[in-house]
Amino acid sequence: GENVEQHPSTLSVQEGDSAVIKCTYSDSASNYFPWYKQELGKGPQLIIDIRSNVGEKKDQRIAVTLNKTAKHFSLHITETQPEDSAVYFCAASKTSYDKVIFGPGTSLSVIP
């Protein structure tokens, strides 16, 4: 079955710097790749997603890139702010799959 790996597990950046989180997946048939942000004591919320027919997607300070050949996708956060501090999860799924597979998460700390 599908396996999603995520790196790094923890990341600290200075406010205003960029943060990059990388994920790899094992099932080449996966075609939907969402990213979730989880704040302390709350449920995860979708922040951006990308489908396999697109190589890059951007939403203000957040962007996601997908390399289907290498089976990896990345989250890029520019001009980081303290409120970006949270745990970020990548995930993968496919049309014929009946569950979403999550990566282990990255704890991002933005230092003011």
Added chain:
Amino acid sequence: DGGITQSPKYLFRKEGQNVTLSCEQNLNHDAMYWYRQDPGQGLRLIYYSQIVNDFQKGDIAEGYSVSREKKESFPLTVTSAQKNPTAFYLCASTATVNTEAFFGQGTRLTVV
């Protein structure tokens, strides 16, 4: 407002007792999921359901049970057979496979 609601937010259970966590959604989503999250860990799938009256085991189903008698409800019972039940439990729903997951705010279960 549409959403997914988990209750209670905090739950205490004595060893040897069963306890049921509630999850209700008014998004008209077909699929519902239960995840377990331990401190500093990712999301591990307990059970999921794609349709009413049908559900499948996830990666860590032992010691848990579910039912899906109504489309909007997917309660999780933590039985006394679950040896280490203290954790943060998250319920989620998706409209169909391969779409955004909406999460509840979670239930923190503590065994005393």
